[in-house]
Amino acid sequence: MLVFFSAILIGLSLGLFGSGGSILTVPVLLYLLKMSPELAIASSLFIVGSISLFAAARSSLKRLVSWPHVALFALPSMFGTYGGAWLGTLADSRWQLLLFSILMFMSAILMWRKKVQTTDASQALKPMTLIVTGILVGTVTGFVGVGGGFLIVPVLVLLGGLAMVRSIATSLVIITLQSSVGFIKYYVTLSAQGAIFDWRSIAIIIVFGIIGSIVGGAIANKVPKKQLQRGFALFLLVMAGVVIYQSVL
Structure with a gap:
């Protein structure tokens, strides 16, 4: 039941904030x-990627995804994630x-102080800024084994000029x-070492996670x-505290 x-x-976290999936998934796989x-880090990438795929498809149908931002940010970040x-x-x-917790803490402060946008900013896209940031974010998320939403959403809001709801969908x-690329790298390495993945548990978490993402998406729209933006900042602060506590132990 737990x-x-x-x-x-x-x-629920992915649907509501567009992030937080791996922060919650890794402890579940480790301790429960x-x-x-x-294996927990690698499996979390597959789980979060699968749930995000479903939630992203729903957001795309609602035309909330900014595909120019995806092209400029995602492709470079995938190379960074692999490395x-x-x-x-x-x-x-x-x-x-x-490192994970420090970056979350910094992102939380920036998001709390950022002026709330209800629509996308009018300035033109900054391709080089998004490309370089994508590589850096991808490298960090691949290194710590997370989906990266805790950094991606603030980047899209602060540097990409997207409104919060559009940033979450994108x-x-x-x-x-990112999760797909990261998982492939971990899977190849761990499989070569003889590791065995618990696919049954992974599938169960994905199914119930999708249910949660539907609820989270409905709440985010209301x-x-x-x-929503302040709630995201507080969520990051709490998660950063939890991860720091775990890393110290």
């Missing part, structure tokens, strides 16, 4: 399903978690692409934009 509830919460840290995932297989997981597409 796993089912956690899976719904994972989907007793996976090794390496970051390679580095992640060589690093101590405690340093991965610590981030789901980018998370799907919450005032200012409260």
Whole structure:
């Protein structure tokens, strides 16, 4: 029951904020399903990518996804994710978690201070800014083994000029692409080492996570934009505290 509830919460987070899936998924896999840290990180990428794919498809049908931002940000970030995932297989997981939490904390402060936009900014796209940022974000997300929404959403709002709701929808597409690339790298490496994935548990979490994402998306459409952005910032702060506590232990 805890796993089912956690899976719904994972989907709820992705549907509501366009991020947070991996932050919640990794502890579930580690502590409830007793996976090794390496398998938990790899499996979380597959789970979050699958749930995000479903949520992104629904957002696309509603025409909330900004495809120019996807093209400029996602493709470079996929290369960064692959390289970051390679580095992640060589690093101590405690340093991965610590970097993860520091970046979440910084993103939370910037999002809290950012003036709330209800529509997209009128300035033209800045291709080089999005490309360079995409590579950096992709590298970090691949390194720490997360979908990256906790960084992607602030980047799209602060640098991409998108409104919060559009940023969430667009981030789901980018998370799907990044998670896929990151998972492939981890899967190849771990399979070569003889690791076995628990596909049954992964499938159950994905199904209930999709249910949660539907609920989260419905809530996001009804919450005032200012409260949604401030809520996202607080969510990041809480998750950063949790991850720092875990990494210290």
